[in-house]
Amino acid sequence: MIPFLDLGAAYRELKQQIDDAVARVLDSGFYILGPEVEAFEAEWAAYCGSKFAVGLANGLDALTLALRALDIGPGDEVIVPSNTYIATWLAVSGVGAIPVPVEPDPATHNIDPTLIEAAITLRTRAVLPVHLYGQPADLDSIIEIAGRHGLRVIEDAAQAHGAAYKGQRLGGHGDIVCWSFYPGKNLGALGDAGAVTTNDADLAARVAMLRNYGSREKYFNEEPGVNSRLDPVQAAVLRVKLKALDDWTERRRAIAVDYLEGLKDSSLILPHVPDWADPVWHLFVVRTTMRAEMQAHLAEAKIGTLIHYPIPPHMQGAYADLCLKAEAFPIARRLAQEVLSLPMGPQLDRSLVKNRVIPEILRAC
């Protein structure tokens, strides 16, 4: 069996260091925030090339608290990609604002900057690009449009740890950048975890306050905050895994090269990488109109695949009240019908990709 992703293998590779890190937290007596969380925040900010990082409970909270820290709420509109994981939209609607979808460039799967201006209204407050599948969105174009219209830029980088845009790592381009360390992400904890990074000291301080009951000083609550603190056990695990991240990204890149080379003459539509992008291949997503057949053939050959994502947010029951027509966003809809994610991960054996996965795909084409 070649699984889509093997999280147990990732743990086993670093088992001794992770076990030691967890034991260190247990022995420390600090079980909420404290030195381990602060150390991870400093290391993550440095890695991203941004001034501040604030550790949070998960990626959805990172998006939610970023929006709240920018005072975005009821009556506001936020531009989001029409094709993304639903968390991006849920954060916007969760603070009472309206997600306004913009279609992607089908070649990159990322929001098409040339379509953003047409979606801006007097109520628009922010643009929320997603670096989908680990490939950076076209940030300069997005930031330029946002600047001209007085909008904030909030990045959903939940799939793009270590990815670079025009040679600079993600983490400090927009006003605030939101991260998830869900176990399956490129930098994944052993449970839920998340963070924001920003170069804005006030924004960082506001998120840090909001995550801790709206309190800067114990028992003084300035705002109705939430409990969304990064767990120190997870912070300790993330510190171990952060040291391995670049190596693990290189292994993903090697597999991506194998796929791109091995499948170049197939009937599949392969990922397109713009020349300014250094993607980190959170997912390796191909497109085919014969997806069901391809997936069944690979399952038969004991090769795991997944679909990211089968139903675009505007067609989900969760957004029935927005009354968006299925055919209003035809690119998102078509991508949802055609995308297929191939096995990808740092612990995936390259020889299995070359000798089993690629030949099986070619056989099914």
Ligand SMILES: *Cc1c(COP(=O)(O)O)cnc(C)c1O
């Ligand atoms: C994983 C993910 C999130 C949410 O992260 P959680 O930690 O699961 O809350 C948000 N946006 C995107 C694009 C994601 O992939």
